[in-house]
Amino acid sequence: MQKVRHTSVAPTRTQRLRSGGEIDAHRHDEHQIVYASQGTIAVTTDTGSWVAPATRALWIPAGTVHQHQAHGELALHLVGLPATENPLGLDKPAVLAVSPLLRELIVAYTRDPDSDSPPHHRLRAVMLDQLTTSPTQPLHLPTPTDPLLRELHGILRTDPADNRSLDALGRQIGASARTLSRRLRDNLGLTYPQWRTQVRLHHALILLADGTPITTVAHQCGWSSASTFIDVFRRTFGHTPGARPSPDARLGQS
Known part of the structure; x- marks a missing residue:
């Protein structure tokens, strides 16, 4: 993880990655939720690695240098949040439990990330509310x-x-x-x-x-x-x- 990209805004989007595909080392000035509704996502930082199947999401705090790797054909959902908005109160990467409801909320929210409609804002509010009740999981493999x-x-x-x-x-x-x-x-x-x-x-x-x-x-x-x-x-x-x-x-x- 030597070359590190810096993107101030953490993107909100849905994307596909082939098995073995990677997103190189980078950091954001914002928090990000990383969720794979298909396949398994691995996130690596200098302090360890986190692996999350489709029943788990990853919380990446603002400023954390990280890289992604896909295992299996990956349907990846990224949710960016301002650094001032931390519904989990976490300052370190963590694995979160994803309920069936939270899964559908994340998938729906990232399908149309540029929408500025009232329903989209309500969807976001419910998603963040569900996140506050998502327990962290002991799936960190420390380096x-x-x-x-x-x-x-x-x-x-x-x-x-x-x-x-x-x-x-x-x-x-x-x-x-x-x-x-x-x-x-x-x-x-x-x-x-x-x-x-x-x-x-x-x-x-x-x-x-x-x-x-x-x-x-x-x-x-x-x-x-x-x-x-x-x-x-x-x-x-x-x-x-x-x-x-x-x-x-x-x-x-x-």
């Missing part, structure tokens, strides 16, 4: 600043199915399990099992967006069975891996 943790992170991202103990991984990078555990707690506020699960869930979302079968995703991400993976996924996201909201067919007309 470690500690050199040892960065090395460990590289191992897990290369092979999320690596089931070696922290002792065994520590021997590979020259650190004890106790040292790694302490640094994980101090640097990221997570235990090793919590962090590894976050890495695996992020990878699982990407594989699912690319159409990988659930059983294959479970094994490639290190779960012992598809049923175990489904249980973890349901507890985290509130639905099973196969329960995806249907894409809005009208987006092709945007």
Whole structure:
């Protein structure tokens, strides 16, 4: 993320991105809501990455340098908000739960972003009201600043199915399990099992967006069975891996 575009106004629009497509590193002077009604969107900043399927949206505060990547064919909805308007009171990126109602409001609002009609203003007001009740979700995969943790992170991202103990991984990078555990707690506020699960869930979302079968995703991400993976996924996201909201067919007309 070396070259950073600066666009003062955060756009409000709907756009399509092919799987693997990217929006390069940039920042706005305004807040932005990023939502994919189809596919899975990944947002990366200097402090970590966020991945959101179609039941989640991303909150990007004003001034945050970020880039997007599409996993699966992406129907992307962007909502820009003035820096003075922060219905969530959040000063850091976050993942938000998207109810069926909020989903339809975002899709409808971004379909005709230049409208200045009273119905469009009312639509915006209801959308912002719904946002204030959207709980944040623990889907942030923080980027470690500690050199040892960065090395460990590289191992897990290369092979999320690596089931070696922290002792065994520590021997590979020259650190004890106790040292790694302490640094994980101090640097990221997570235990090793919590962090590894976050890495695996992020990878699982990407594989699912690319159409990988659930059983294959479970094994490639290190779960012992598809049923175990489904249980973890349901507890985290509130639905099973196969329960995806249907894409809005009208987006092709945007």
